[in-house]
Amino acid sequence: MSAENAFRIDVDASPETGGPYPVLLRQGILGSLPAVVQQSVAAHRWAVVADHTVARLHGERLLDAMREAGLETQLFAFPPGEAQKTRATWAVLTDELLERGYGRDSAVVTLGGGVVGDLGGFLAATFLRGVPCVQIPTTLLAMIDAAIGGKTGIDVPAGKNLVGVIRQPRLVLVDPDVLATLPDVEFRNGLAEAVKHGAIADASYLDWMVEQRQAILARDADAVAGLIRRSIEIKAGMVAADAAEAGPRALLNFGHTIAHAIERVSGFVVPHGQAVAMGMVVEARIGEMIGVTRGGTADRLCAALEAVGLPTTLPGRYGETGDLLEATRSDKKVRASRVRYALIAESGRPARSADGDWTIAVADADVLRAAKLGSTTISRDETDI
Amino acid sequence: MSAENAFRIDVDASPETGGPYPVLLRQGILGSLPAVVQQSVAAHRWAVVADHTVARLHGERLLDAMREAGLETQLFAFPPGEAQKTRATWAVLTDELLERGYGRDSAVVTLGGGVVGDLGGFLAATFLRGVPCVQIPTTLLAMIDAAIGGKTGIDVPAGKNLVGVIRQPRLVLVDPDVLATLPDVEFRNGLAEAVKHGAIADASYLDWMVEQRQAILARDADAVAGLIRRSIEIKAGMVAADAAEAGPRALLNFGHTIAHAIERVSGFVVPHGQAVAMGMVVEARIGEMIGVTRGGTADRLCAALEAVGLPTTLPGRYGETGDLLEATRSDKKVRASRVRYALIAESGRPARSADGDWTIAVADADVLRAAKLGSTTISRDETDI
Numbered sequence: 059m060s061a062e063n064a065f066r067i068d069v070d071a072s073p074e075t076g077g078p079y080p081v082l083l084r085q086g087i088l089g090s091l092p093a094v095v096q097q098s099v100a101a102h103r104w105a106v107v108a109d110h111t112v113a114r115l116h117g118e119r120l121l122d123a124m125r126e127a128g129l130e131t132q133l134f135a136f137p138p139g140e141a142q143k144t145r146a147t148w149a150v151l152t153d154e155l156l157e158r159g160y161g162r163d164s165a166v167v168t169l170g171g172g173v174v175g176d177l178g179g180f181l182a183a184t185f186l187r188g189v190p191c192v193q194i195p196t197t198l199l200a201m202i203d204a205a206i207g208g209k210t211g212i213d214v215p216a217g218k219n220l221v222g223v224i225r226q227p228r229l230v231l232v233d234p235d236v237l238a239t240l241p242d243v244e245f246r247n248g249l250a251e252a253v254k255h256g257a258i259a260d261a262s263y264l265d266w267m268v269e270q271r272q273a274i275l276a277r278d279a280d281a282v283a284g285l286i287r288r289s290i291e292i293k294a295g296m297v298a299a300d301a302a303e304a305g306p307r308a309l310l311n312f313g314h315t316i317a318h319a320i321e322r323v324s325g326f327v328v329p330h331g332q333a334v335a336m337g338m339v340v341e342a343r344i345g346e347m348i349g350v351t352r353g354g355t356a357d358r359l360c361a362a363l364e365a366v367g368l369p370t371t372l373p374g375r376y377g378e379t380g381d382l383l384e385a386t387r388s389d390k391k392v393r394a395s396r397v398r399y400a401l402i403a404e405s406g407r408p409a410r411s412a413d414g415d416w417t418i419a420v421a422d423a424d425v426l427r428a429a430k431l432g433s434t435t436i437s438r439d440e441t442d443i
Numbered sequence: 444m445s446a447e448n449a450f451r452i453d454v455d456a457s458p459e460t461g462g463p464y465p466v467l468l469r470q471g472i473l474g475s476l477p478a479v480v481q482q483s484v485a486a487h488r489w490a491v492v493a494d495h496t497v498a499r500l501h502g503e504r505l506l507d508a509m510r511e512a513g514l515e516t517q518l519f520a521f522p523p524g525e526a527q528k529t530r531a532t533w534a535v536l537t538d539e540l541l542e543r544g545y546g547r548d549s550a551v552v553t554l555g556g557g558v559v560g561d562l563g564g565f566l567a568a569t570f571l572r573g574v575p576c577v578q579i580p581t582t583l584l585a586m587i588d589a590a591i592g593g594k595t596g597i598d599v600p601a602g603k604n605l606v607g608v609i610r611q612p613r614l615v616l617v618d619p620d621v622l623a624t625l626p627d628v629e630f631r632n633g634l635a636e637a638v639k640h641g642a643i644a645d646a647s648y649l650d651w652m653v654e655q656r657q658a659i660l661a662r663d664a665d666a667v668a669g670l671i672r673r674s675i676e677i678k679a680g681m682v683a684a685d686a687a688e689a690g691p692r693a694l695l696n697f698g699h700t701i702a703h704a705i706e707r708v709s710g711f712v713v714p715h716g717q718a719v720a721m722g723m724v725v726e727a728r729i730g731e732m733i734g735v736t737r738g739g740t741a742d743r744l745c746a747a748l749e750a751v752g753l754p755t756t757l758p759g760r761y762g763e764t765g766d767l768l769e770a771t772r773s774d775k776k777v778r779a780s781r782v783r784y785a786l787i788a789e790s791g792r793p794a795r796s797a798d799g800d801w802t803i804a805v806a807d808a809d810v811l812r813a814a815k816l817g818s819t820t821i822s823r824d825e826t827d828i
């Protein structure tokens with residue numbers, strides 16, 4: 059990675075969610091952590107929250123650096139996996155912090171993927187009515203998505219992320235070095251969100267990804283840094299415009315209503331990125347069907363997704379039953395009991411409803427038809443019906 | 444109560460905690476609830492949170508009014524008492540709301556005292572990353588203290604209110620009619636906070652309470668409305684100045700470090716108001732001892748507290764052992780492992796530390812000496828030592 063790949067993006071988040079904060083990317087920035095965090099956060103005790111896997115890979119290095127700099131730092135680790143993103147884990151972490159004497163002068167550092175970021179962010183937001191949080195995402199998905207925007211949350215039996223708050227971190231640190239240990243399926247989870255950023259905001263970014271597909275998949279440092287930068291810029295722009303998610307931030311849900319339904323119907327066996335990839339295709343087809351999305355958009359999206367190794371067709375059984383449809387109903391985006399979708403007008407440009415809304419209510423029949431279309435091989439002619 | 448006792452106070456809370464909102468007081472305002480809440484909150488479903496006692500006393504009336512106005516409203520009730528202010532009750536309420544199909548278009552109405560306000564406020568703040576909250580306090584304490592300022596929270600094994608967020612309600616409605624059913628001990632809990640408001644911000648308010656003591660204790664409508672109004676004004680002023688509690692809001696903790704310790708040492712048998720009354724006297728004596736508080740202030744405070752029927756001396760055993768001191772250490776206000784107190788310079792005027800801080804670090808020996816003094820009958824001469 060060349061030196062000019064180090065960058066800083068300021069997220070101009072609204073005051074009601076915690077105000078502006080910087081995202082810093084630099085290769086090896088984990089090693090200079092103490093100096094960087096102390097500039098942004100005045101705290102006397104630091105709680106590093108991580109799962110056991112990430113703690114083993116990067117935790118000791120980080121703790122050593124903090125302690126060498128004279129910062130009182132302890133590790134709070136728990137087993138890996140989405141199954142840990144619960145009220146129970148949050149309660150255990152809270153009680154452990156209290157037991158070890160953490161007070162209002164402490165700060166939480168989350169080191170990990172989306173689960174750790176969401177859970178650790180919620181911990182920081184609710185501990186003694188809120189202590190500062192520094193997010194250090196270690197997956198591509200968390201770097202370009204979960205760590206930016208202040209969404210924190212935990213899962214409950216009724217669904218994912220149904221409990222939480224929106225509260226910005228004080229600082230986000232991205233060290234692309236940590237991606238070296240990221241499994242391929244996790245890396246592609248991140249790429250699905252990058253494609254989404256292109257789809258909702260920047261068609262040329264989508265084209266760039268297709269061009270750079272080999273470098274991206276080979277995790278070439280320049281290509282990866284370029285991708286992280288552009289994706290964070292797009293997400294940060296939407297967060298700034300609308301931190302409370304009343305308006306344009308809803309666009310970030312493109313593909314996600316169907317994706318969440320796919321994850322639910324599969325018993326959370328389908329990885330998030332694959333579900334988002336399939337979800338975007340189905341939602342683009344929904345848009346084409348109801349005349350909101352320009353014809354050919356779904357196919358263009360398919361090409362981009364396939365270029366970076368992501369699936370574009372649903373396993374047959376998802377499109378053939380009403381299960382998927384039923385699963386969309388338990389999504390948070392149900393408003394006044396109708397399911398609304400964030401759709402695009404064409405690649406790189408969002409759609410708006412007739413009354414200017416950022417989401418569009420869709421009839422069940424259209425959802426089902428798009429899912430069925432998406433679950434078989436589609437010829438160009440059929441798509442344009 | 445005369446018509447001019449109906450009033451509106453705007454709490455100019457900072458954006459990062461949720462922004463400004465009105466407090467409305469009017470006799471019988473519960474009956475006109477639907478019109479009032481609809482003006483401030485756009486929601487399709489309303490969840491009224493209350494304990495069984497308050498639900499029985501006022502819940503049905505409120506629900507009937509909401510339903511007659513065509514608002515979809517349901518009651519979510521739980522057993523009364525501080526023992527319910529837990530993560531478990533919060534989890535049950537969250538899951539019940541989800542089960543009954545509450546989505547982002549819903550709002551939470553808390554109907555009750557501090558426990559319900561704190562717990563219901565935390566529920567609203569964390570449900571689907573936050574839905575609007577309307578606070579309807581039914582105790583004097585909640586009307587003038589807990590419902591104003593956006594503090595929400597629950598208790599954990601390590602202590603009270605150690606988990607929560609600061610998030611302002613959209614609206615606070617005070618109907619003094621509901622005080623008719625309030626037990627005397629609860630009414631006096633509220634009076635202790637009113638005395639505190641006088642002690643930290645307005646000596647003439649303290650004098651007024653002494654003058655009006657008979658009318659206040661007889662719950663004369665004019666006297667009670669006057670007291671609620673002045674106390675809310677004082678609290679609202681401090682919330683506006685400092686919603687995140689970094690500065691002057693700390694003054695609201697006057698008397699509370701010792702009060703929390705008394706409650707803890709007593710196994711939470713001493714009612715909060717009595718603990719606060721005793722705590723203020725001890726903390727005033729601490730201030731006099733270390734030269735921060737003008738001599739005679741503690742005695743003046745005693746006179747005001749006694750006028751409204753509140754205790755001013757600690758049961759002997761509290762002052763004689765180190766238990767009380769130990770209990771102050773687990774308070775949230777411990778910063779960098781030193782116990783800091785919000786003290787007053789004299790009646791109606793706060794004290795500042797040498798470096799301008801709103802709290803002052805106190806040596807254990809001084810705390811212990813003041814507690815010992817406060818636990819025996821003190822003559823004027825001894826106090827002035």
